[in-house]
Amino acid sequence: MDDSESLSHSKWECKYHVVFIPKCRRRTLYAQLRRHLGEVFRTLAEHKESRILEGHLMPDHVHMLISIPPKYAVSQVVGYIKGKSAIHLARVYGERRRNFVGQHFWARGYFVSTVGRDEEVVRRYIRHQEQEDQRLEQLNLWR
Numbered sequence: 001m002d003d004s005e006s007l008s009h010s011k012w013e014c015k016y017h018v019v020f021i022p023k024c025r026r027r028t029l030y031a032q033l034r035r036h037l038g039e040v041f042r043t044l045a046e047h048k049e050s051r052i053l054e055g056h057l058m059p060d061h062v063h064m065l066i067s068i069p070p071k072y073a074v075s076q077v078v079g080y081i082k083g084k085s086a087i088h089l090a091r092v093y094g095e096r097r098r099n100f101v102g103q104h105f106w107a108r109g110y111f112v113s114t115v116g117r118d119e120e121v122v123r124r125y126i127r128h129q130e131q132e133d134q135r136l137e138q139l140n141l142w143r
Contacts, residue, residue, distance in 0.1 A: 005067070015053065015067050016074055017122050020082060020110035025060040033093065037062075040088055044081045048072055054123045056130065063126045065115065074112055082106040 004013040034057045045052050045066060054065035068077050086105040115122050 005069070010070065012070050013067075014070055015065060015115040015119060017113045017115055017126070018064050018066055018074075018078055018110060019061055019112075020078070021061040021107045022105055023107050025107075033089070036092075037085065037089075040085050041081055044084050045077070047084075048077045048080055050077050054126050056126050058130060058133065063129055065119070065122055065126060078110050078112070082110070 004011045006012070037057055038055060041055065041062075041064065042052050048068070050066055050068045050072070052064050052066050056063045066077070068074055089105050
């Protein structure tokens, strides 16, 4: 199974696990935002010739497995996705809510990890993150 892609003069396989949060970890990613953001992220990634292979929007953070060509820096692509999605959210939802922060929706930083041959482990982790968080919350109730 050869997953490598190609540009005009190179073959590549660069996949990253990226996690970022909204400012103050606001739990605003549910409801109508959650359904809408997945498509927005995919469209923005395509603008930078990248693909979101797996993704999950948690109530207070975003997990994604993204394939980025080596001609782009990870910070460039993640910054583009966060910036343009914040502008989009401000335009679409900003007038409906008084406390919507608009173009400052996402916190400044992010977590990134390269994905090597353990891609399936990362995919499983992203898919089941929500159930794992709920399980840990249940365990903390007994403390």
